[in-house]
Each structure stands twice: as structure tokens, then as C-alpha cells.
Amino acid sequence: MKTDVYAKTCPSRQVLDRIGDAWSVLTVAALRDGSLRYTELAQRIPGVSPKMLTQTLRGLERDGLVTRTVHAVVPPRVDYALTALGRSLLGLCEALTDWAETHIVDVLDARAAYDSRS
Amino acid sequence: MKTDVYAKTCPSRQVLDRIGDAWSVLTVAALRDGSLRYTELAQRIPGVSPKMLTQTLRGLERDGLVTRTVHAVVPPRVDYALTALGRSLLGLCEALTDWAETHIVDVLDARAAYDSRS
DNA sequence: CGGCATCCCCCGGGATACTG
DNA sequence: CAGTATCCCGGGGGATGCCG
Numbered sequence: 539m540k541t542d543v544y545a546k547t548c549p550s551r552q553v554l555d556r557i558g559d560a561w562s563v564l565t566v567a568a569l570r571d572g573s574l575r576y577t578e579l580a581q582r583i584p585g586v587s588p589k590m591l592t593q594t595l596r597g598l599e600r601d602g603l604v605t606r607t608v609h610a611v612v613p614p615r616v617d618y619a620l621t622a623l624g625r626s627l628l629g630l631c632e633a634l635t636d637w638a639e640t641h642i643v644d645v646l647d648a649r650a651a652y653d654s655r656s
Numbered sequence: 657m658k659t660d661v662y663a664k665t666c667p668s669r670q671v672l673d674r675i676g677d678a679w680s681v682l683t684v685a686a687l688r689d690g691s692l693r694y695t696e697l698a699q700r701i702p703g704v705s706p707k708m709l710t711q712t713l714r715g716l717e718r719d720g721l722v723t724r725t726v727h728a729v730v731p732p733r734v735d736y737a738l739t740a741l742g743r744s745l746l747g748l749c750e751a752l753t754d755w756a757e758t759h760i761v762d763v764l765d766a767r768a769a770y771d772s773r774s
Numbered sequence: 775c776g777g778c779a780t781c782c783c784c785c786g787g788g789a790t791a792c793t794g
Numbered sequence: 795c796a797g798t799a800t801c802c803c804g805g806g807g808g809a810t811g812c813c814g
Contacts, residue, residue, distance in 0.1 A: 551678065552763070553756035558676040560669065576796050587788055592797065602766025613795045614794085623762050630755050637748055638671035644741050645670070648720025694776055705808055710777065731775045732814080 556601060557630070561586060561594040566624060567631050569604065573619035603627060674719060675748070679704060679712040684742060685749050687722065691737035721745060 556562055561583070568574065568582040580591055595618060598604040603624035609615040620628060674680055679701070686692065686700040698709055713736060716722040721742035727733040738746060 551682075552760055553752060554678045554681055556763075557752060558678055558681075560672045560676055563672055563676075564669075588797070589789090589799095590787065593787090600767055600770040601763045602770075603763075608796095614797085616796065623759060623766070626759065627755065630751060633748060633751060634671060634675060637745065641741060641744065642670055645674075645719045645721075648741070649718055652718040652720075706777075707809090708807065711807090726776095732777085734776060 556597070556603075557627075559594065559597075561590055562598060563631050563634070565591075565594050565598060566603065566620065566628055567635070569618060569620045569624070570628055570632075573607075573617045576616050576618070579618060598624070674715070674721075675745075677712065677715075679708055680716060681749050681752065683709075683712050683716060684721065684738065684746055685753070687736060687738045687742070688746055688750075691725075691735045694734050694736070697736060716742070 564583050564586075565579065568579055574582070576591070576595075579595075580586060580588070583591065586594075595604065595606065599606050602621055605619050605621055607617045607619070609617070682701050682704075683697065686697055692700070694709070694713075697713075698704060698706065701709065704712075713722065713724065717724050720739055723737050723739055725735045725737070727735070
């Protein structure tokens with residue numbers, strides 16, 4: 539049972555598959571201040587490979603979270619920007635990072651305590 | 657460069673590793689109404705294997721999000737419950753599911769449009 | 775009941791090289 | 795510049811079996 543029926547029908551699960559992807563979140567966060575080109579995105583998301591960046595952008599585009607605008611010029615220019623839907627998700631991403639900044643210390647403390655205990 | 661320095665030092669990334677895990681979110685959500693036993697959790701999270709449930713619970717315990725209480729009785733009884741930290745994360749999980757329920761239709765529409773186009 | 779250990783398979787995703 | 799194509803490896807995670 540690799541693809542559980544319940545998991546697929548659960549809306550939260552659908553979103554988790556998107557939100558859960560770190561690259562997606564980082565990409566959405568990178569577009570918070572406006573549209574960016576492919577290369578600009580690559581620079582703002584350290585560690586991402588071209589493959590994953592493209593793959594992530596396609597997924598976000600497919601889900602209606604970002605727009606992909608191709609300019610017919612040489613050299614080629616492609617701009618990526620958040621849609622209204624993407625911006626609503628951006629709020630969640632910020633809530634996530636807020637929680638992180640607020641509680642990461644507690645988590646790290648808990649980890650240290652747990653590791654030293656066992 | 658398998659373990660990128662920037663990624664590891666970024667707090668949001670630390671949290672994403674936890675939040676990003678679907679099993680973690682589902683587990684936290686399952687504990688929203690109070691403590692549950694191992695088997696009860698397994699029942700409330702369809703599709704999760706014993707291995708992943710244990711692994712997830714250990715991770716959540718290590719991060720100080722859940723408590724693990726062993727009762728010295730036969731048959732053995734182990735209760736899991738959210739900590740204060742875990743409950744603060746629960747708020748985020750609910751925000752996630754709220755977003756999901758609100759916008760999943762838009763996402764599915766966008767997907768259908770994208771797929772029929774290409 | 776509540777695990778841990780082991781085996782094993784699959785694929786996510788990094789590295790590299792090439793193209794319109 | 796903005797990708798695609800190919801190769802390849804590590805580990806995530808399911809299935810199974812054994813313990814306290």
C-alpha cells in the first residue's frame with residue numbers, strides 16, 4: 539500500500555506535499571519582495587541545484603502559486619513571481635519562520651538535553 | 657557539498673526539517689485533543705508504518721515537542737502527549753490545515769488547467 | 775503491547791555535461 | 795541565460811521477524 543487512499547484524499551496531505559518540500563518554501567520566501575529571474579533565484583537559494591530549482595518552479599507554477607513569464611529577447615529572460623494564491627501561502631511561510639526564530643532555541647536545548655541523556 | 661553550511665545555520669531550515677515531515681505534522685495534529693497510546697496513534701494516522709511512527713515520535717520527543725511516558729505495567733502502556741512547545745506548534749499545524757481547506761480547490765483547479773494545457 | 779533490528783528496494787536529488 | 799538530459803549514489807521508508 540504505497541499510495542494510501544486516505545492520505546490522498548486528505549486536503550492537509552495535499553498541502554503538506556507542497557509545504558513540506560523545503561525548496562518550495564524557500565522559493566516562495568525568496569519571491570516575497572517581487573519577481574525574480576531564474577539565476578537570481580538560484581543565487582538567493584544557496585545549495586539548490588538547477589535541476590531542483592526548475593523542478594520546484596514547475597511544481598509551484600502547476601499549483602498556481604507562481605507565474606512564469608518568458609520574454610522573447612536575447613539573451614532569454616524569464617521572470618518568476620508569486621500569484622495571489624502564492625502570496626497567501628507566503629503568510630504561512632512567514633508564520634513558519636517566525637515560529638522557528640522564536641522557538642528554535644528551545645528545540646536545540648531539548649535536543650542537547652536528549653542527546654546527553656541517552 | 658552535501659551538507660550546506662547556510663542551510664544548516666538557517667533556523668527556518670531547522671524547522672522545515674521537522675515541519676516538512678508529513679508524519680510529524682500528522683502526529684502533532686493527532687495529539688491535539690490529549691495524550692494517546694502508541695497503538696492509538698497508529699490507528700489515527702492511516703498509512704504510517706510502525707517504523708516511521710516510532711522514528712517520528714523519537715524525533716518529536718528529541719525536539720521537545722512531545723513527552724513519552726512509560727507505565728510499568730503488564731501489558732506495557734506508553735502514552736504520548738504534546739508539550740507546551742508542541743502545542744505552540746499545533747497552532748501552526750492548524751493554520752496549515754486551514755490554508756489547505758481554504759485553498760486546496762484553487763490548487764486543484766490550477767493543476768487541472770496546467771495539465772490540460774500542456 | 776510497544777517496540778528495535780535487519781533486509782532490501784526504490785527514487786529523490788546532486789554532479790556533470792550539453793542545447794536553444 | 796535558462797534550462798534539459800544523463801548518470802549515479804545514499805538513504806528514506808516499507809516488510810518482516812524477533813524481544814522485554
